[in-house]
Amino acid sequence: MSSVQIRDVRKSFGGFEVLHGVSIPIEDGAFVVLVGPSGCGKSTLLRMLAGLENITSGTISIGDRVVNNVQPKERDIAMVFQNYALYPHMTVADNMGFSLKLRGAKPDEIASRVKRAAEILDLTRLLDRYPRQLSGGQRQRVAMGRAIVRDPQVFLFDEPLSNLDAKLRVAMRTEIKELHQRLKTTTVYVTHDQIEAMTMADKIVVMHDGIVEQIGTPLELYDRPANQFVAGFIGSPAMNFLKGKVGTNGRAGFEGPNGVELPLASAPAGSDGRPAVYGVRPEHFAIADDGAEAEIVVVEPTGSETQVFAKLGGEQVVAVFRERHQFNPGDKVKLKPNPSLVHLFDEATGKRL
Amino acid sequence: MTTLQTSAPAQAPAAYTPPLWARLQANRNWIALWFMLPAAAFLILFLAYPLGLGVWMSFTDERIGRSGIFIGLENYQWLWDDSIFWLSVFNTLLYTIIASAIKFAVGLYLALLLNRHMPFKAIIRAIVLIPFIVPTVLSAIAFWWIYDAQFSIISWSLIRLGLIDHNINFLGDSNWARASVIFANIWRGVPFVAITLLAGLQTVSPSLYEAATLDGATNWQRFRFITYPLLTPIIAVVMTFSVLFTFTDFQLVWALTRGGPVNATHLMATLSYQRGIISGRLGEGAAIATAMIPFLLAAIAISWFGMQRRKWQQGSNND
Numbered sequence: 001m002s003s004v005q006i007r008d009v010r011k012s013f014g015g016f017e018v019l020h021g022v023s024i025p026i027e028d029g030a031f032v033v034l035v036g037p038s039g040c041g042k043s044t045l046l047r048m049l050a051g052l053e054n055i056t057s058g059t060i061s062i063g064d065r066v067v068n069n070v071q072p073k074e075r076d077i078a079m080v081f082q083n084y085a086l087y088p089h090m091t092v093a094d095n096m097g098f099s100l101k102l103r104g105a106k107p108d109e110i111a112s113r114v115k116r117a118a119e120i121l122d123l124t125r126l127l128d129r130y131p132r133q134l135s136g137g138q139r140q141r142v143a144m145g146r147a148i149v150r151d152p153q154v155f156l157f158d159e160p161l162s163n164l165d166a167k168l169r170v171a172m173r174t175e176i177k178e179l180h181q182r183l184k185t186t187t188v189y190v191t192h193d194q195i196e197a198m199t200m201a202d203k204i205v206v207m208h209d210g211i212v213e214q215i216g217t218p219l220e221l222y223d224r225p226a227n228q229f230v231a232g233f234i235g236s237p238a239m240n241f242l243k244g245k246v247g248t249n250g251r252a253g254f255e256g257p258n259g260v261e262l263p264l265a266s267a268p269a270g271s272d273g274r275p276a277v278y279g280v281r282p283e284h285f286a287i288a289d290d291g292a293e294a295e296i297v298v299v300e301p302t303g304s305e306t307q308v309f310a311k312l313g314g315e316q317v318v319a320v321f322r323e324r325h326q327f328n329p330g331d332k333v334k335l336k337p338n339p340s341l342v343h344l345f346d347e348a349t350g351k352r353l
Numbered sequence: 354m355t356t357l358q359t360s361a362p363a364q365a366p367a368a369y370t371p372p373l374w375a376r377l378q379a380n381r382n383w384i385a386l387w388f389m390l391p392a393a394a395f396l397i398l399f400l401a402y403p404l405g406l407g408v409w410m411s412f413t414d415e416r417i418g419r420s421g422i423f424i425g426l427e428n429y430q431w432l433w434d435d436s437i438f439w440l441s442v443f444n445t446l447l448y449t450i451i452a453s454a455i456k457f458a459v460g461l462y463l464a465l466l467l468n469r470h471m472p473f474k475a476i477i478r479a480i481v482l483i484p485f486i487v488p489t490v491l492s493a494i495a496f497w498w499i500y501d502a503q504f505s506i507i508s509w510s511l512i513r514l515g516l517i518d519h520n521i522n523f524l525g526d527s528n529w530a531r532a533s534v535i536f537a538n539i540w541r542g543v544p545f546v547a548i549t550l551l552a553g554l555q556t557v558s559p560s561l562y563e564a565a566t567l568d569g570a571t572n573w574q575r576f577r578f579i580t581y582p583l584l585t586p587i588i589a590v591v592m593t594f595s596v597l598f599t600f601t602d603f604q605l606v607w608a609l610t611r612g613g614p615v616n617a618t619h620l621m622a623t624l625s626y627q628r629g630i631i632s633g634r635l636g637e638g639a640a641i642a643t644a645m646i647p648f649l650l651a652a653i654a655i656s657w658f659g660m661q662r663r664k665w666q667q668g669s670n671n672d
Contacts, residue, residue, distance in 0.1 A: 052563050073569035085564035089582045098578070099568035146568075 002063035002076075002153040002186055003028040004049070009058035011044055018044055020210045021058065026203075029184045031177070035197035036207035036233070042190045043158055045207075049188060050079050050156055062153055078147035079156040083163065084139045086131040086146075093118075093127040096145045117149045120179070137168045144176070148183065155180075157189040161196065173199060194234050198222070206230050228350035231279050231343055237307060239279045240317040243347065248273040254344075260292045260313035263339040268353045271344075276353060279343035282307065285319035291336030299327045310335065410639035417633035428640035437616050438641065441624040445648075447531065448620060449600045452538045456595055457588075459539065460546025465576075467547065468554045478548070485544035493608030496537045500524050500609070524610050527617035534606050534618050538599060545598075546591055553587030554580065585659075593656035597649060621645050 004026040011019040019041045026032050034042040047053040051072030059066050067075050086095050097110040118124045121141045161169045177200050197204045198218045206213040214226040225231035231239045246267050247253035254262040294310040308319045344353040377383045415421030432438040500523035508520040523533045565575050603622040612619035629638015
């Protein structure tokens with residue numbers, strides 16, 4: 001186990017810079033998830049950490065050692081690939097033992113370590129099979145087994161669950177998290193799925209267009225997103241954004257689109273009449289007599305909750321209710337955001353106010 | 354069926370049977386036969402019949418202009434005692450083994466090289482194919498000049514470099530002639546091996562190499578444990594073809610040396626042509642050609658059983 005320090009790392013392909021100075025501290029034993037839309041540079045960063053891409057500038061260190069010029073095999077890391085990258089011509093046992101064999105370990109040592117890893121992952125029955133004889137979830141577990149057999153300093157996961165169906169994905173999510181709790185190996189996990197990030201991470205790094213937007217625990221990101229991008233990326237359904245301006249003369253309120261009055265617990269200092277973006281999560285709406293009037297467009301019940309799409313001041317918003325209201329399209333309702341849970345963002349920079 | 358019919362009445366009212374023609378029209382097998390017929394006729398006419406005829410001819414004393422009579426194994430007995438025939442067998446095996454081995458090594462090396470990222474990759478790949486697309490006889494004529502006793506560019510260059518002081522008699526000396534035709538065959542055969550293996554290499558997922566790199570494999574270990582095993586099915590196919598083509602080669606040798614000097618480069622194919630067509634002893638020529646069949650079957654059998662061993666390959670791949 002080791003800590004990992006990523007300091008001001010940049011990456012260019014040709015003249016095109018895809019990572020613009022990324023710094024991420026990763027504590028020993030942490031489960032860190034890099035999350036962001038595709039093309040944000042998260043997989044590139046992971047591959048640089050693995051040593052599969054070189055580092056244009058900045059430093060990456062594992063433990064106390066800067067690994068910029070260290071060969072992948074000397075970095076003592078193990079990686080689980082999106083397509084698993086199992087060797088098709090080797091049995092499960094050979095796949096898992098391959099790295100030990102290359103290191104020159106004795107056959108009985110390889111066998112015992114493979115056996116131990118197989119027991120952890122419930123693969124013992126499958127050790128003699130070839131990858132093509134396994135289901136998607138089993139292949140995924142073999143890929144993890146290959147990683148844990150080596151007992152590395154750091155585990156890297158590159159979107160490991162995206163080839164699985166929805167149900168298996170949820171099951172494997174739990175399994176990976178449980179594995180981490182058991183082995184306590186520092187883990188860096190890349191995904192584009194914010195739910196995966198929220199459910200698994202000790203610490204989430206939200207990336208966008210080659211920069212780090214915010215680093216924090218799942219609930220920090222949810223409760224206090226640093227900017228409009230993070231606010232919109234974390235949470236499902238996504239946060240509603242309404243453009244307008246902060247109330248004048250120190251009045252705690254927000255003038256939304258088409259003059260809709262929205263509540264604010266307190267106006268930030270010096271923001272009188274300032275144009276801003278008002279963010280409210282769907283689950284933070286309530287039906288209240290002093291709410292803003294909205295017209296219901298679509299109602300989507302999911303059983304545990306109901307998603308309501310409505311027009312508020314001409315803008316479409318989504319609200320989620322756990323109570324069972326009787327709504328019909330065309331109904332007028334009074335929607336009131338919870339003033340202590342709304343967010344304000346600068347209109348130009350998107351930064352939190 | 355029999356158990357059902359134990360109680361059948363002796364005089365069951367005859368069921369209506371449509372006329373034969375109507376039945377045939379509805380019979381899927383009969384229709385399938387007709388669909389198969391053009392291809393079958395083609396194969397029978399141009400493959401099975403000549404092969405059968407050749408084998409039959411090898412048991413006769415047929416000559417050009419005179420049909421032969423059945424003489425049993427006399428042609429083979431004659432060949433058994435013919436040192437030139439045995440020399441041609443030796444030459445053919447030498448030619449095939451050396452040329453195929455070098456073609457495999459060079460082809461694999463070229464394929465690995467071409468599989469890397471490099472500038473002008475497409476053009477280089479096209480250039481590699483050139484020896485393959487030039488007609489054999491044309492390339493043989495070019496080699497004929499390259500190997501010429503007086504005007505050989507190789508001799509000229511080596512003399513200029515001061516490495517030798519007189520021309521090498523490439524096609525006049527037994528061992529030089531053998532080496533020369535083998536080299537020409539290699540030059541011609543490498544592109545086929547290289548391009549086919551390159552196609553095979555490109556089916557290997559790059560993430561397997563990345564996984565192996567992280568597992569600690571060196572370049573050589575990546576080749577030994579990933580590339581080579583994943584390539585074996587393609588290698589088996591391409592080398593079978595390469596061995597068959599080389600074993601049956603005729604054009605190149607005939608154009609370069611006609612089997613000379615003193616039969617040193619006679620292959621079974623060229624000897625068969627010389628005995629059968631040039632000398633007109635069709636039966637004997639056919640016997641030499643027929644004698645090639647067991648060797649070819651052996652080559653096919655080896656690759657066939659080689660291919661059957663790979664369990665991991667059957668069914669779908671893992672990505």
